[in-house]
Amino acid sequence: MERLRFFLNDRPVEETGLSPTTTLLRYLRDRAHLTGTKEGCAEGDCGACSVAILEQDGQGAPALRAVNACLVLLPMVQGKHVYTVEALKEGGKYHVVQETLARELGSQCGYCTPGVAMAMLEACHRKDLDEPWKLDAQMCGNLCRCTGYRPIREATSQVAGLRPPDRFARALAETQPEPMDLAYEAGAQRFFTPGSLEALWDVLEKHPEARFVVGGTDLSLEVTKRYAEPPLLVSLEALSELRVLEPRGGGHRVGATVRLTDLEDYARATCPPLERMLRYFGSRQIKNRATVGGNLCTASPIGDMAPVLLALGAEAVLRSRAGERRMPLEDFFQGYRRTALGHGEVLAYVDVPAQPVGARALAYKVSKRRELDISAVSAGFRVVVDGEGRVTEARLAYGGMAATPSRARRTEAALVGRPWTEATVEEALAKLEEDFQPLSDHRGSAWYRARVAKNLLRGFFHETLSEPRPRLAQGHTATVQVR
Template sequence: MDRLRFYLNDRLVEESGLSPTTTLLRYLRERAHLTGTKEGCAEGDCGACTVAVLEQDGKGAQALRAINSCLLLLPMLQGKRVYTVEALKESGKYHVVQEELSKALGSQCGYCTPGVAMAMLEACHRKDFDEPWKLDAQMCGNLCRCTGYRPIREATARVAGLNPVDRFSKALVQTKPEPMELSYAAGSQRFFTPATLEALWDVLDANPEARFVVGGTDLSLEVTKRYAEPPILVSLEALPSLRALEPRAGGHRVGATVSLTDLEDYARSACPPLERMLRYFGARQIKNRATVGGNLCNASPIGDLAPVFIALGAEAVLLSRAGERRLPLEDFFVAYRRTALQRGEILAFVEVPAQPAGARTIAYKVSKRRELDISAVAAGFRVVVDAQGRVAEARLAYGGMAARPARARRTEEALVGKPWEEASVEAALPHLDEDFTPLTDHRGSTWYRALVAKNLLRGFFQETLAEPAPRLQERHAATVQVR
């Protein structure tokens, strides 16, 4: 299909000739003249550009999700339904989210209000507000400054989970997923969304220099901030096999295109260390689009998923036309922002094995802000203690400490065979200085990172004394909780 086809506020839109790196935000304001959607940061931080998109969740059901339109490239909307703030008012009547926001006095200058209302709209149609922290997590991607957060939070609490009968609830029930398959060209740029693996291999054979994209929460920044125009983009979003998220042999198979929202929901009961890291991975708008494969293939030394997956002993499953290739996830990262992927190869799955008996596991993220921030240091730890109380295995993985996510091998060796007690941990800590020589940058100094790395291991020992894989508690200040 060489034309973009999607629904905007329930109206079918077909476009051709537009650059495939046109963001939805630019399209809405400049072409569709729907200027209720505002531009603030153009990098997914402020939430002013939030819209709602009807997407499939991890269980195959339709879900209304708040998304930053500044990070959505138009071809990513193929076959989908998009709603802007203009869609809230129906037949002259304001939507309940608008009414409650007004009653709570949650708007002052009004610039951020459309994005706030659209984030509240997702809350209105969610059915999983079973813990109070989810309310904060829903709205943390909307950085309203002028009224303060209290009235906005109060309004959100009133509408969360209402699921009213409106145009959105009808769309959730009546809409059938449409094909996302696309072969689109405009000028010298091309965008492909193959629907089968065979079609993907054909595209990659013909376009070996193509770049992959799914959620776009990282690549789109090159477009909005560096004005890049990648000539060939290939989306993996239409390949259903890559959305696998299921138990397997006592462990878990996680597809590369699984969104972080869906992974967080799954991990809540299935894998507490993953849920713990994902709590503060990013805002709801980011997690609704960001994917497991995107975070790992970015190969950033401060990517939050890598340390916890490495600690859990995960494997990367790579696919190409030639077949399947597997390697330990720590070997997937070969240098700064470089992976072991070969030409014509994709990261298809991450497989987490069953955890050994006696395993204590946890994940940590340290950043300047609690929410919507980049790690200074991240860590994933697993220690297996045998029946005699000695360390049988230690996997200590860190991010932010080297050019790539890596294990603290010398520190692990210092722990194995020793009693699992505070004195053994303290004796092993100096080996972290042998394992890593972190850099100084604007997120933290060498001294700071080295100290934090040690303190996280101390915290891990204390926090897992009572429970081997503790979940975060309500109203905590960080991912570290030592009482």
């Protein structure tokens, strides 16, 4: 039986006998007695439990990233450096983040302040906070019921990108990646982190009933909210083969374990529709852990990544010891929470093809809150228009409208061969009622969803009239930009 090994505030730690579904938050408070990290919602919404983890970004460079400790299972930090709010004060001197937050009156009761400070610490060591909206995106995962957000935002703006010569700068410069390989057992529970695909196939042959996990932002909720104790988990996080993120054949290859933070950075320069959906996917802490494959393999009808990837014509690439097989992404979703994955098989990549000449493409998300909320309706659209102004192809994908993310094929057919005009769009909208019969729930009534679905297609037409794949405006407050 292997021990869990990681670094906590630069101190090496070894643990054994702890349940592998112990969250990092519970470990910090109950075992390490580092009670500065607070528990609020225990589901990744409030940010009170934010800590910083030193790991590699999408380019392989070291990065300090804030994450929700309530959603991180302890074996997920194998070989990593974890920092809590107690690490900010060094040599008897408060960190610039702490001093600035206090000076700007960004704390009142103080309960959420440790999490706020750790999110600010990431901002302090980021190099890319070059637009004002990015400060909001950095801090949107932290709630504060006392002060309001103005003083917190002002404090963040003062420390963003400072990169002082502190212990974290030294760690970023000097720390070498540690292996994450792990075969851990405690009681009746096991947790494997294979370091290669061959090791993964070996584990799956012995344990075909294993559940996969990477970021844990979905599965960990079963632990924190339903008190589940999955008997066997296999993490794919250490498999470098699944972290590919690169241009390919005019399109893009996106590995299943690519974190959404890295994909958002990549998409900003390469794929505006993906960037738009990722901006409102969730908080920075969530995107620092959540992965492309995790979002797709839950096969949720309201998963945010599926509609835009369906619209862009993406393919799923599955791998097993027997080899590789490919399929259109729409065929990957077999039903509510069911995918085409067979035994011993993993989603390895998503291949997004080069977009056709004349393609107009965008993605939309509608939810009750602006950030960190589940979609009521989401959509990804791509329409190809020829030189004569006629539609030669239409791919209209929706989430929240059926048991799986689905294309509106009757509506697509009503557009193809017709001129791309407002009148054509209005005529085609009647077919949406044949494509979908949405349900009513606490996020929206069937009537509301049907109306929103039509309005998003209307908005897509108007928004892409002058620019086929427009980026979000500098001061954006939603994915919908039509005014």
